[in-house]
Amino acid sequence: MLINWAVVPTCLPIIRRRCHGCASQRLRASGKFRVNANHKLIDTWLLALCTECGETAKLTVLERMTVRTIPPEMLDRLHANEPGLTAELLQDPDVQHRNRFTLDWTDAWRLDTAGSDHLDCDVLDVAVRNAARIPVRPTRLIADGCGLSRGEVSRLITEGKVVSAARLSGKLSGDFTFTLKR
Numbered sequence: 062m063l064i065n066w067a068v069v070p071t072c073l074p075i076i077r078r079r080c081h082g083c084a085s086q087r088l089r090a091s092g093k094f095r096v097n098a099n100h101k102l103i104d105t106w107l108l109a110l111c112t113e114c115g116e117t118a119k120l121t122v123l124e125r126m127t128v129r130t131i132p133p134e135m136l137d138r139l140h141a142n143e144p145g146l147t148a149e150l151l152q153d154p155d156v157q158h159r160n161r162f163t164l165d166w167t168d169a170w171r172l173d174t175a176g177s178d179h180l181d182c183d184v185l186d187v188a189v190r191n192a193a194r195i196p197v198r199p200t201r202l203i204a205d206g207c208g209l210s211r212g213e214v215s216r217l218i219t220e221g222k223v224v225s226a227a228r229l230s231g232k233l234s235g236d237f238t239f240t241l242k243r
């Protein structure tokens with residue numbers, strides 16, 4: 062039986078980047094953008110606030126772009142401070158790289174399973190979707206989703222009763238599948 066699980070964000074992750082006002086490494090997206098137009102060139106920043114001192118940090122989204130090269134719907138979303146756009150941009154590798162930050166997803170996601178009806182099947186094929194690329198421990202997901210302890214999951218992996226093409230030790234930040242045989 063094939064079932065689908067999903068790792069889904071429950072809130073925005075913490076932005077890990079040095080605050081300029083204090084020694085904190087934790088910023089929270091404000092949900093607001095700043096758009097600055099100057100002679101048909103547009104700069105855009107995503108505004109974030111230090112969780113300790115409240116200092117505002119500006120994360121570059123668009124830099125000196127000519128207006129006509131920016132899709133109109135993008136400008137609409139920026140001017141509307143659309144919440145979904147903040148989430149998209151925080152997860153954008155280019156934005157992360159340009160602004161030198163990483164994301165801390167602790168307590169900012171949950172596992173959606175298809176309920177527990179399937180758990181007594183002899184063989185279970187599970188496809189785990191992780192669209193936001195949140196780093197998660199597969200052993201923890203399997204334990205939570207199957208109602209097992211992490212120790213039991215480790216034992217099942219050792220015994221070859223949980224198998225996957227993905228490496229199940231450590232953390233994964235993408236889609237993967239596994240099979241559980243009882």
Ligand SMILES: [Zn+2]
Pocket residue numbers: 080081082083084085111112113114115116
């Ligand atoms: Zn600070």
